[in-house]
Amino acid sequence: MTDVTSDRRARQVMPVLLLALPVALLLGLANGAAPLSTLEALQGLWQFVNGDVSSQAAVIVGQIRLPRILLAAVVGAILACSGAAMQGLFRNPLADPSLIGVTAGASLGASIMIVLGGSALVGYVGLTLVSFGAFIGGLLAVLLVYRLATSVQGTSVATMLLAGIAITALAGSVGSLLEFYADNDMLRRISLWRMGGLDGADYPRLLIGSVVGIALLLALPRFAVALNAMLLGESEARHLGINVARVKRVLIVTVAISVGTAVALAGTIAFVGLIVPHIVRMLTGPDHRRLLPASALAGALLLVVADTFSRLVLAPTELPVGIVTALIGVPFFISLLRRRHQYGML
Amino acid sequence: MTILELAKVDANPWGDFHLRGVDFCLSAGAVTGIIGPNGAGKTSLLQLLAGDVEPSRGDCRLLGTPMSQWDMTERARMMAVLPQLSLLNFPYSVEEVILLGRTPHGTGAAMDRRILQEVMQATDTTRLRQRFYTQLSGGEKQRVQLARVFAQIWQNEGTPRVLLLDEPTTALDLAHQQLIMASLSLLAANDCAVVMVAHDFNLVAGVADQVVAVAEGQVVAQGTPAEVLTAQLFATVFGAQVTIGAHPVSGAPLVIQL
Numbered sequence: 001m002t003d004v005t006s007d008r009r010a011r012q013v014m015p016v017l018l019l020a021l022p023v024a025l026l027l028g029l030a031n032g033a034a035p036l037s038t039l040e041a042l043q044g045l046w047q048f049v050n051g052d053v054s055s056q057a058a059v060i061v062g063q064i065r066l067p068r069i070l071l072a073a074v075v076g077a078i079l080a081c082s083g084a085a086m087q088g089l090f091r092n093p094l095a096d097p098s099l100i101g102v103t104a105g106a107s108l109g110a111s112i113m114i115v116l117g118g119s120a121l122v123g124y125v126g127l128t129l130v131s132f133g134a135f136i137g138g139l140l141a142v143l144l145v146y147r148l149a150t151s152v153q154g155t156s157v158a159t160m161l162l163a164g165i166a167i168t169a170l171a172g173s174v175g176s177l178l179e180f181y182a183d184n185d186m187l188r189r190i191s192l193w194r195m196g197g198l199d200g201a202d203y204p205r206l207l208i209g210s211v212v213g214i215a216l217l218l219a220l221p222r223f224a225v226a227l228n229a230m231l232l233g234e235s236e237a238r239h240l241g242i243n244v245a246r247v248k249r250v251l252i253v254t255v256a257i258s259v260g261t262a263v264a265l266a267g268t269i270a271f272v273g274l275i276v277p278h279i280v281r282m283l284t285g286p287d288h289r290r291l292l293p294a295s296a297l298a299g300a301l302l303l304v305v306a307d308t309f310s311r312l313v314l315a316p317t318e319l320p321v322g323i324v325t326a327l328i329g330v331p332f333f334i335s336l337l338r339r340r341h342q343y344g345m346l
Numbered sequence: 347m348t349i350l351e352l353a354k355v356d357a358n359p360w361g362d363f364h365l366r367g368v369d370f371c372l373s374a375g376a377v378t379g380i381i382g383p384n385g386a387g388k389t390s391l392l393q394l395l396a397g398d399v400e401p402s403r404g405d406c407r408l409l410g411t412p413m414s415q416w417d418m419t420e421r422a423r424m425m426a427v428l429p430q431l432s433l434l435n436f437p438y439s440v441e442e443v444i445l446l447g448r449t450p451h452g453t454g455a456a457m458d459r460r461i462l463q464e465v466m467q468a469t470d471t472t473r474l475r476q477r478f479y480t481q482l483s484g485g486e487k488q489r490v491q492l493a494r495v496f497a498q499i500w501q502n503e504g505t506p507r508v509l510l511l512d513e514p515t516t517a518l519d520l521a522h523q524q525l526i527m528a529s530l531s532l533l534a535a536n537d538c539a540v541v542m543v544a545h546d547f548n549l550v551a552g553v554a555d556q557v558v559a560v561a562e563g564q565v566v567a568q569g570t571p572a573e574v575l576t577a578q579l580f581a582t583v584f585g586a587q588v589t590i591g592a593h594p595v596s597g598a599p600l601v602i603q604l
Contacts, residue, residue, distance in 0.1 A: 241420075
């Protein structure tokens, strides 16, 4: 028998995250292949913001690191916040955005672009086309999953989970087929893309990510009360006055677009969308009015820290960030799982 | 005053006919018991009343307006539904679950707190309020869910309200059954229409003003407990042999198994 208040740290979570994120961003600016002191990083940032790119620090901080860590923050926030919403919608703490097929579809879209484009797909245009392919692939997959799960009686979330697994498997096997015909260079690019990375970050990509991310962060909290009621069950939520069909439709489309964008910009970064909301829920409880914003902050924090690590560990070589998110997050998650009874989980 | 009215309703939620020619109404201040064998259509009938199932023929009207034309929030402010099974597996605190019942209202935190206190007393859940819902026993969970639906329609005395309960006492011990029955009577006394699907005939006989017996998707008997709960009904509808006695104190019919 456990009391809720003694174990939830709901009140501390938001302030701690709000403090930690700027610190992590600053560390991300200062650290990398060319180490700068915190002061140098701040000076460089100041010079860059004022349009002065004469010093090396200003160039490194302003043109390379700033768009990258901000993109990391935006992508992390999108993935974690979407994951929290999906777990609420599916009433399943194991759900994550990839369950509705968006990640697999995006992977396939990117692979198709890489294989069809071949060696013509180089540099900035190539990267953009691959991202575009990923975005379209992700959206098409979700659309298909959604159609499969929708009948005259409405959309069944249980069927959506199964359809998502089916479409993921299908996209995976078509992807493998493509790899079978791909040459070595394409294979390497496909596999690097899958591991996820933020090395393509620049201001145009940051702009796209930010617009989508901010729209998502403004939209999702409007569904917090509905998601709270939907944890009871769909008919229970209807009896509480929630228009369940509309909430489902809007949430799925919103999440598909946002996660599709995140995957297109940064590749598949596993784990953030599944485990960040899970960790945050253990600390704040399942109330989405706290869970959604706290997940967004925690996802941003995790991805910024992971990206900084990925640039430091083997500098000047970079590790794909997807590897690092799991290496950092999993031990923390497992330590929480071992104390799960304290957090009211069975 | 008639709150909810079913007029010659057919419903076939899964293709074949499930309910046929259902015809009855709920009045403010009355407790209605729905009885019938397994699979007779009791839950479907409750879903029809709750607006979950659309009638394929006939009319289901809440305060004279067809169910489907109601604004969902407006309807939720006056009608609460307790389902038979609840599968909540997220670690809400008991208090958070009960407060979900206030979702459609938006009457402010102070009012919500006051209602929370009252419904926790009415369901004996006050000392559970800080516990995790996921770690409660079956009977405790049922009381918390009851508190949640009570909270949804607790206030607004004078405005018409409907409380639909699907087997609300299956997991409750005797003392808590009595507590809940007292709360239901209190709600009815405050003009709420209460509908209860139950298998405990003596519980129904003790509290209900009207009993509706359902078999194979049709209403086979309706009236006061004394009119409906007869040995003949049990023989034809349930295929069970019983003797009907009289409650030594209240005089209500008492169903005794042979």
